[in-house]
Amino acid sequence: MTRSTRTREREQETEHETERTRECPECGSDHLVKSSDRGELICDDCGLVIEEEKIDPGPEWRAFNHQERQKKSRVGAPTTQTMHDKGLTTTIDWKDKDAYGRSISSKKRSQMHRLRKWQERIRTKDAGERNLQFALSEIDRMASALGVPRSVREVASVIYRRALKDDLIRGRSIEGVATSALYAACRKEGIPRSLEEISEVSRVERKEIGRTYRYISQELALEMEPVDPKKYVPRFCSELDLSEEVKAKANEIITTTAEEGLLSGKSPTGYAAAAIYAASLLCNEKKTQREVADVAQVTEVTIRNRYQEQIEAMGIHS
Secondary structure (H helix, E strand, C coil): CCHHHHHHHHHHHHHHHHHHHCCCCCCCCCCEEEECCCCEEEECCCCCEEECCCCCCCCCCCCCCHHHHHHHCCCCCCCCCCCCCCCCCCCCCCCCECCCCCECCHHHHHHHHHHHHHHHHHCCCCHHHHHHHHHHHHHHHHHHHHCCCHHHHHHHHHHHHHHHHCCCCCCCCHHHHHHHHHHHHHHHCCCCCCHHHHHHHCCCCHHHHHHHHHHHHHHCCCCCCCCCHHHCHHHHHHHHCCCHHHHHHHHHHHHHHHHCCCCCCCCHHHHHHHHHHHHHHHCCCCCCHHHHHHHHCCCHHHHHHHHHHHHHHHCCCC
C-alpha cells in the first residue's frame, strides 16, 4: 500500500468520523447518510440534503468483481512484517521473457542476471539487515513445513522484531529466537503446535527452544495462556481417521476431568492423546496406545497414566 493511498484512507476515516458526530440542522438527528453516486450528505430521518457536490476521493474506475479490481488497481502489494524491508522493494522476475511472453536475447539475459544479483546485494545494507532477512526466511520455512496460516507468520515476525529491538538476541542463536517466536505465535493465534513438532522442522534442539521461549515471553510480557488440550483433538483425530463421535467424546472427557483439576501441571498433548484413546475405546473405534502416541508424539507410558486418571475421574471401570 502506497503512502498516498494510506493518507487518502485516513482522510476518509476522518471525514466519516466527522459525519457521525454532526447533526441535522432541521430535525437534530445524527443519522446522516453519504450518497456516493450523487455526492450528497442526506439526513436519513427527514431527507434534508445537508451537503451536495462532495468530492469523492476514491478511484475514477469501477469494478464489479475481484479480478477486475485487481487488474485496474494501481498500487502494489500491502506491506508485510515477514520481509526484512516490509515488502517495499523491487522484484525482478526470474523468467527470461519480455512483456509479450517472448524469450529475450542472450545479451539481455546476462544483463538481467547481473541486475538480479545486484538487487539481492543492495536489499540489505548491513549485517543487521542480513541477519533479520535470514531469521524471517527461517520463520517462513518452518511455518510452511508446519502448515500454519499466514497470520501466524506475521505475528511470529512481529515478535522476532520486538526481541531484536529489545536486544534479546545477544548471546543466543538467531535460529533459536526465530523458532521460539514461531512457537509463541502459534500459541497466540490459537493454533498450537507442540515443542516436539516445532523442533522437528527447526535446526535447534527442543531444550534450547523451550529455554529461549520462556526468556522472550517473560521479557516481552507476552502473557501466554495455558494451551487447551481440546485444540489438539481435531488434528489428532483426523490423522487417526476417527469419527466425529470420538472427537465429541474426547472433548467431553477433557472438559469433565479438567473441571476436577486433573489437567493442572499436565502436558496438553499427552492429556488430549489419552482422552482420544479413551474415547476410541468407548465408541468402539479402538486404536492402540502406540498409534495414538505416534500421532501425538508422546510416550505410551504418558497415555496409560493420563488414561487411568481420566477414566477414574469419569467413574468408568476398565
